[in-house]
Amino acid sequence: MSTITLTTWSLEMTSPADLVPAAEPGPEITISRAEVPSPEFSRFLYASVGGDIHWTDRLSLTRAEWLEQLDRPGVETWVAYDRGTPAGYIELDPQxxxxxEIMYFGLLPDFRGRRIGGHLLTLGTARAWDLAERWPGLEPTRRVWVHTCSQDGPTAMDNYQRRGFKVFKTETEEKPDTPTPGPWPGA
Structure with missing residues (x-):
């Protein structure tokens, strides 16, 4: 089996003042919080956003395991919509x-390159900074972090850095070159 060199970058923001907002896309784009933990909806978002960029770590989870991940205090999923159609999401995970941690962030392939990602990352990062205001018992946010890798979309790293995130760790590893799973079998 052939291998690839995978580089993973961890990025952080240590002050809400570091957030550089992206321009807002047109009025057809809305973002709202998915307030009811739904394993089915979250799995749809995960598989649809990550299907062509090698997201596989959650594909084998059972419904109960998905619910366990989503139903913890402070975990929030914010979804971008284009005229009612899901375009992408950002999942926040308090530690x-x-x-x-911005656990997952991305857009479905048909919605990439339309300035939706910068706007969604801006809103999601702002929500990470005020998470404790919505979840009594959480400590106030002092740091927001995310990781991206060389298999993610070609504009991912640039988007994080434009929003004010700074690289604090880089790791490189050899891993098997596997095909992308796609959002459904045989895609």
Whole structure:
């Protein structure tokens, strides 16, 4: 089996003042929080956004495991819509000591390159900074972080850096070159 060199970058923001908002796309784009934890909807978003960029870590989870991930205090999913159609999402995952990880972020392929991603990342990052205001018991956010890799979309790293995220760690590894799973079998 052939291998590829995978580079993973971890990026962080340590102050809400570091957030550089993206321009807003047209009025046809709306973003709202999915307030009811739904494994089916979240799996749809995950598989549809990550199907062509090698997202596989959650594909084998059972419905109960999905619900366990989504139903923890402070976990939030924000969804971008283009005239009612899901275009992408950002999932926030609070961690100990006021740290929030952007666990997943991305757009469905047909919606990339339309300035939706910068706007969604802006809103999601702002929501990460005020997460404790919506979830009593969480510590105020002191750091927001995310990771991206060389298999993610070609504009992912640029979008994070334009929003104010700074690289704090780079890792490189050899891994098997596997085909993308696609959003459904045989896609």
């Amino acid at each position: 100990p000591d006021g740290v929030v």
